[in-house]
Amino acid sequence: MKIIVLMKQVANKDAVLRVGNDEKWIDESDIAHQTNESDGYALEEALRMKEAKGEGEVVVCTLGGQSAKTVIKDALARGADRGIHIIVENDQKLSPHQIAKTIADAIRDENADLIFTGLQSDDASYGQTGVILAELLGIPHATIVIDIDRESLNGNLRVKRELESGWYQWFVYQLPALLTIQSGISQIRYASLKGIMAAKRKEIKEVTPTIEDFGAAQQIQKVYMPLKTKQTQMLGDGDVKRGAAELVEKLKTEIRVI
Amino acid sequence: MILVFIEHKDCVLNKTSLEAITAAQGIGKDLGLKISAVIPCDKDCALAQEISNYDLEKVIMAKNEKLGIYTPDGYTDAWEQVIKATNPTYVIMAHTYQVRDFAPKLAARFGKEVVGDCIRYRNEDGKLVFTRRIFLGKLDADVIIEGDAPYFVTFQSGAFRGDNAEKGGSANIETMDVEVGEIRMKPEAPFQEAKASIDLTKSAIIVAVGRGIKSQENIEKAQELADALGADLAASRPICDAEWLPIDRQIGSSGQTVAPKVYIALGISGAIQHIVGMKNAGTIIAINKDAEAPIFDIADYGIVGDIFDAMPVLVEEIKKAKS
Structure with a gap:
């Protein structure tokens, strides 16, 4: 069983973001990066599938600039078998369809049994790369997958999708299929020292794609700090304890819940 | 059209x-x-x-x-x-x-x-x-x-x-x-997980914790604050994913949507998925060490700083105010 996991490098969750000079993206200089959260869960699920099956290959694939190689190296250290790096600098300029098309061209010949992605990226948050990719590859998909029945590994795959407001639904798929994985599907493992050492010998294939124009692309005209919808009263003026005391006063006299 | x-x-x-x-x-x-x-x-x-x-x-x-x-x-x-x-x-x-x-x-x-x-x-x-x-x-x-x-x-x-x-x-x-071709996936019937043991939609006051709470042991400190206020304790998704609180305490698009009189967000940055679940609260109070956290965009009152400095003072002052 071959599973391809698509993973993306994004700005660190705690990074302080500044709007870039062209006002079309953030200023990427000096920004710390991390692997997109739900992609990490996608990798974990793929590794667990391979372990449950007792055979197979987990291939991690990322599209991004040279710095994104960290994502692949980290995945290899956790247990992925090899990597494919589709090298595109300034990938934030690509629309979701362009990203999906570029990935489709790079992985089509792998003929994977399963493709996993996180359910959306924490930067552009398009949430559609996986679904478009499935359509381009002509395979069925499921989004927001929160559980996979590993008992079903040898037949048709049973996957649990999250619906809204606490509802869930199982679907049965024939392979190949593409699944977008929800955060929290399982606890993510750490890379072991052995894994880190082993990763150094694993293959990372580099692909330099030709990006095709896409006439129907959505284009970011401008990014900016969100407009405030509310007047926020800031309390304490930097002194948390004073702020807390002031807040209790407000809870008593203005909000009246004490 | x-x-x-x-x-x-x-x-x-x-x-x-x-x-x-x-x-x-x-x-x-x-x-x-x-x-x-x-x-x-x-x-x-x-x-x-x-x-x-x-x-x-x-x-x-x-x-x-x-x-x-x-x-x-x-x-x-x-x-x-x-x-x-x-x-x-x-x-x-x-x-x-x-x-x-x-x-x-x-x-x-x-x-x-x-x-x-x-x-x-x-x-x-x-x-x-x-x-x-x-x-x-x-x-x-x-x-x-x-x-x-x-x-x-x-x-x-x-x-x-x-x-x-x-x-x-x-x-x-x-x-x-309309014509529909081959359906390549077989759906089973949708279902709800074990009924939520707590209905946060009925809560008047909610104290909710996010990543800023840092560890499972610290949940207790937020619980003390909730108890002092007579509030229910809730959380953003990462906390429930980590199983520090049960999933029926989760607020947001995949959890419950609430509109209490007061919502206190402790160490919650305010990702969209959380905000859609609580933005209709009467009064929103946010405490977060990141002054740029989006939660402050929808907060009525905000304190920038460490929640671990704020929580004990809040508990103490609330107790004083109530006595």
Whole structure:
């Protein structure tokens, strides 16, 4: 069983973001990066599938600039078998369809049994790369997958999708299929020292794609700090304890819940 | 024309579809376009009559026996034919989990993509500019779509008010028999996990914790604050994913949607998925060490700083105030 996991490098969750000079993206200089959260869960699920099956290959694939190689190296250290790096600098300029098309061209010949992605990226948050990719590859998909029945590994795959407001639904798929994985599907493992050492010998294939124009692309005209919808009263003026005391006063006299 | 998607389960309306109608009506007025609603169903949908009371030109019932239970393959096939038959300029949908599942596939079939999860739009000389929230709510992006119609747009839950959808007139209900090809996935019946043991929708005061709480042991400190206030304890998704609190305490798009009198967010940055679950609270109080955290954009009161410095003082002062 071959599973391809698509993973993306994004700005660190705690990074302080500044709007870039062209006002079309953030200023990427000096920004710390991390692997997109739900992609990490996608990798974990793929590794667990391979372990449950007792055979197979987990291939991690990322599209991004040279710095994104960290994502692949980290995945290899956790247990992925090899990597494919589709090298595109300034990938934030690509629309979701362009990203999906570029990935489709790079992985089509792998003929994977399963493709996993996180359910959306924490930067552009398009949430559609996986679904478009499935359509381009002509395979069925499921989004927001929160559980996979590993008992079903040898037949048709049973996957649990999250619906809204606490509802869930199982679907049965024939392979190949593409699944977008929800955060929290399982606890993510750490890379072991052995894994880190082993990763150094694993293959990372580099692909330099030709990006095709896409006439129907959505284009970011401008990014900016969100407009405030509310007047926020800031309390304490930097002194948390004073702020807390002031807040209790407000809870008593203005909000009246004490 | 504009097509707007009516989502339902067993002919029971998903109320966010009314928000989509409101959005479509606004865009329709701006651009001088008529609006039709589309209901995929396996029978003469009981919803059609209700939807026809809204100010729409038509209600199109896309009918096929395979559309009784949602599948991405079935819905995409059905929609593809409705779009080919009607040539819409815009296809407007609410950004629900179901729409996220099939809309990108549908758009891809037309060589398009979705401008997804928009929070508003504006009309610039007949060209629409959509605003999406990116970087987990930290930034907004104004987005335009290039190329020819159809344009696929989804709006975030709460971006428009469903009760602002205009009624009046009686739209014609039109049945369109659609062909649906092979469905490659077999759906089982949807279900709810073990009933929530706590109904946070009834809470008057909620103290909610996010990543800033750092460890399971620290939950107790937030619980003390909740106890002092007579509040219920809740959490953002990462806390429940880590199983530091049970999932029935989760607030947000995948958890409960609440509107208590007071909502205190401790160490919650305010990702969209959380905010949609609590933004209608009467008074929102946020304590976070990051002054730029998006939670402050919707807070009535904010304290910038370490929640571990704030919590003991709050507990002590509340006890004093109550005694």
